[in-house]
Amino acid sequence: MGDGDGLADARRQREALLDATSALEVALSAPAADPEWPDAVRGALVDVDVTIRAHIQEMEGDDGLLARVRRENPRLANAVNRLVDQHLVMTQLTRKVVDRLDGAMARLDDDEVAGIREDAMSLLGAVVRYRQRGADLLYEAYQVDVGGPG
Numbered sequence: 645m646g647d648g649d650g651l652a653d654a655r656r657q658r659e660a661l662l663d664a665t666s667a668l669e670v671a672l673s674a675p676a677a678d679p680e681w682p683d684a685v686r687g688a689l690v691d692v693d694v695t696i697r698a699h700i701q702e703m704e705g706d707d708g709l710l711a712r713v714r715r716e717n718p719r720l721a722n723a724v725n726r727l728v729d730q731h732l733v734m735t736q737l738t739r740k741v742v743d744r745l746d747g748a749m750a751r752l753d754d755d756e757v758a759g760i761r762e763d764a765m766s767l768l769g770a771v772v773r774y775r776q777r778g779a780d781l782l783y784e785a786y787q788v789d790v791g792g793p794g
Contacts, residue, residue, distance in 0.1 A: 650709040654782060657699045658775055664688070664695040665771050672764050676757040685760070686745055692767070693738045700731045709782075717785045727781065730774045737767040 668688040674681055703710045714724045741763045748756040 650712060651782070651786070653702060654709055654778070657702060658778070660695050661699060661771055661775060664692045665768050668692050668764060669768060672761050676752070676754075682745060682749055682752060685764070686742065689738060689742050689745070689764070692771075693735070693742070696731070696734050696738060696771075700735070704728060704731070713781065713785045720781060720785055723777070723781045723784070727774065727778055730770065730777065734767065734770050734774060737763070737770055741767055 668685070668691070671681075671684040671688040674684060702708055705711065710724050710727060714721050741760060744756075744763055745760050748760065
């Protein structure tokens, strides 16, 4: 598989996920007492959600990289299935944090902020694990490193 066959797209998707989650981390670490905090966190969460959904659509489609890995390397089907399952986990975690933030807007106390941050950290951890597993899968399938930090 050459770079034109989806690996460049995988690199671009990895970079987009990293950028979106980095922006969320920055928003979360800002002082929650700042009146802009809820909107900044919500905006970053929306960006993460949009990025994850675009990634899923591109990777899981009939011509997507995960479908190709499954066809070309049937022995890796279980690893592909785990990544697909992780897509659902990431979208559910994103929705959970957005819902919690939206529900707490009127009463954003210290406990709610801590809970929102904790849930968001679970989301960030899920994305990091997903990116690691995806890199491992592509390396195993094609002996290509899709990139460390990006």
